[in-house]
Amino acid sequence: MGAFDPLITYEKGTYIETDTGNKVSRRAVIAGATNIILGGKSIIQSGAILRGDLRRATAGQHVVISMGRYCLIGENAVLRPPGKIYKGVFTFYPVKIADYVHIGPSCVIEAAQIGHGVEIGKGCILGKFVIIKDLVVLLPDTVLPEGTVVPSLTVWGGNPGRCIESLPETYQETVEARCKGYYQRFRPSPSPSSVPA
Amino acid sequence: MSRSVQPAKITAHSTVLLSQDTDLRGHLTFGAGCVVHPKACILALGGPIEFGRDCVIEELAVVVNRGKDVMRIGDANVFQVACRIEAPSIGNGNTFQPRSRATSNVHISDNCTLSAGTVCLPLVIDLEPGTTETLPSYTVIHSSLSERRIWDGTGQSAEDNLKEKHIEYLREIMPKYNRMRVI
Numbered sequence: 001m002g003a004f005d006p007l008i009t010y011e012k013g014t015y016i017e018t019d020t021g022n023k024v025s026r027r028a029v030i031a032g033a034t035n036i037i038l039g040g041k042s043i044i045q046s047g048a049i050l051r052g053d054l055r056r057a058t059a060g061q062h063v064v065i066s067m068g069r070y071c072l073i074g075e076n077a078v079l080r081p082p083g084k085i086y087k088g089v090f091t092f093y094p095v096k097i098a099d100y101v102h103i104g105p106s107c108v109i110e111a112a113q114i115g116h117g118v119e120i121g122k123g124c125i126l127g128k129f130v131i132i133k134d135l136v137v138l139l140p141d142t143v144l145p146e147g148t149v150v151p152s153l154t155v156w157g158g159n160p161g162r163c164i165e166s167l168p169e170t171y172q173e174t175v176e177a178r179c180k181g182y183y184q185r186f187r188p189s190p191s192p193s194s195v196p197a
Numbered sequence: 198m199s200r201s202v203q204p205a206k207i208t209a210h211s212t213v214l215l216s217q218d219t220d221l222r223g224h225l226t227f228g229a230g231c232v233v234h235p236k237a238c239i240l241a242l243g244g245p246i247e248f249g250r251d252c253v254i255e256e257l258a259v260v261v262n263r264g265k266d267v268m269r270i271g272d273a274n275v276f277q278v279a280c281r282i283e284a285p286s287i288g289n290g291n292t293f294q295p296r297s298r299a300t301s302n303v304h305i306s307d308n309c310t311l312s313a314g315t316v317c318l319p320l321v322i323d324l325e326p327g328t329t330e331t332l333p334s335y336t337v338i339h340s341s342l343s344e345r346r347i348w349d350g351t352g353q354s355a356e357d358n359l360k361e362k363h364i365e366y367l368r369e370i371m372p373k374y375n376r377m378r379v380i
Contacts, residue, residue, distance in 0.1 A: 029218070029236060029256075032374040049236060049256050053374030057366065078256060078278050083363060090362035108278045108295040108313075125295045125313040143313045143341075159314050159341035 005181065009189035014046070023186065028073075035064035039099065041183050042071040051080040057091040064092070068099035070179040074122065075105040082110045082128035093129070100179040104140065111144075115152065117175040135171050139164070205241075209380045214368060217376035223262075228252070228272065232367045235375055237276075244268065249289065251364050252276070258293075263301060271307070273360055280311070285329060290357065297338070306334040308353070315343040 015023045020040035027046035030036065032053030044050070050073070052064045064081050073079060083092040097114045104122035111130040114120075118132050121140035126132075132150045139157030150156055153167040209215065209227040216235040223241025228250040233239070236256040239246060243263045249272035254260065257279040262268035264285060271289035276282060280293040283300055288307035293299070297311035303319050311317055315338045319330040335348045371377070 031235060051256075054370065076257075080256075080278070083366070085359055085362055090359070090366040092366075106279075110295075123296075127313065141314070145313070160339075 005185060008182070008186045010186070012188040012191070015188070021183075032064065035062060037063055037066040039066075039068040039071070041069050042067055042073075043183065043186055044073045045075045045077075045105075047076040048073045049076075049078045049080075051078075054081050054083065054092045056093070057089055063094055065095045065097070067097040068101065068116075070100050070176075070183055071097060072102045072179070072182065074103055074107065077103050077105060077107040077109065079103070079109045082112055084128070098134070100176050102179060102182070117172055117179075119175065135167060135175065137167065207380065211380075212368075213380065214371050215378040215380065216371070217378050219378070230364060230368070232364055232371065234258075234371075241268070246270065249274070251361070253364055253367065258282075273357070275360060284317070288334070290360075302329045304329055304331040306332055306336075308335050308348070308350075310337045310339075310348070312337065312339040314341070315339060318343070 022038045024044045025046040028048040030050045035052035056062045081092040098116040100117040103120045106123045108125045110128045111126040113131045115134035117135045120138045123141045125143045127146035133152040137155045142161045143159035144161040155164045205221040210229040213227045213231045215233045218235040220238040224245030226247040230251045233254045234256045237254040238259040240261045246268045251273045254276045258276040259281045270287040274291045278295040281298045284305045287305045290308045292310045294313040299317040
């Protein structure tokens with residue numbers, strides 16, 4: 001997390017950068033892009049699948065996936081809204097993701113809410129309507145069954161996921177610095193002509 | 198070694214929804230009302246695969262038939278995200294949760310659930326090659342060690358209702374945002 005961490009580079013044309021600093025891979029599958037909100041300075045890596053097309057049943061504009069700032073969706077991660085029957089009608093519910101959320105590669109996320117500063121390790125599976133509060137760490141390959149509520153400042157792991165330990169109150173600064181650092185280090189690889197000989 | 202990719206021969210009922218962005222190979226038959234999400238993968242590398250009515254195949258799910266015989270899949274099965282299924286036959290009303298796996302030597306009966314991240318292996322460890330086992334109906338495979346238990350069937354009508362409403366809603370919403378394969 002220091003100033004000398006190596007850069008994470010990508011080839012220039014493979015990511016699209018928006019005005020607000022979001023970096024979205026061209027190889028990511030984004031269905032229903034009109035229903036997805038990215039807060040800015042978020043990264044969506046290649047192979048990720050975002051299902052914005054699975055929206056609510058009622059007419060009108062609906063946000064399906066909303067994401068805050070400095071988020072990361074890892075490679076081949078799948079993000080889809082949870083659905084259930086409410087008053088006899090099947091509907092999908094929106095996914096709300098706060099700021100500084102890192103979702104590792106190959107995760108399957110069907111959560112309803114992910115709080116501020118959550119780090120989800122690689123290969124985690126979050127069932128339908130999982131709620132994760134602020135500042136949580138999910139170890140790699142954690143499986144959270146449907147409707148799990150994860151309290152803040154805890155570390156979870158295993159299948160089914162269990163609380164393993166708690167985090168110090170200073171964790172917020174650490175995670176914010178780490179997410180900002182990751183975004184700043186995620187850059188296009190320097191073109192061969194600009195590399196000094 | 199590269200296998201020559203032949204165009205898939207698909208037989209589908211008129212109410213089937215197949216996304217454009219899918220990997221379909223070999224002889225495939227879909228019953229009425231099946232829904233195939235984008236990025237799903239159905240590979241009939243050996244014999245054909247036949248789906249019953251109202252099956253849902255979600256993204257990154259892989260259904261493979263390497264054997265020579267027909268892989269028969271019953272009605273109302275849900276293949277959730279990133280599951281990998283090679284079972285030689287599947288009954289009705291099964292749910293394969295995200296990243297569950299089923300091997301090619303276990304037949305799957307009716308109303309079974311493979312929970313997230315589990316693997317369905319035969320109970321006999323040294324099963325002779327070529328022989329198969331059958332997973333009994335209402336089996337639930339769960340937790341990190343892929344343990345088995347039998348579901349007593351409570352709340353089954355609610356589950357069936359949810360599946361039915363879910364697929365009904367998908368049929369309405371999917372063509373609005375995704376490109377569909379014209380059959």
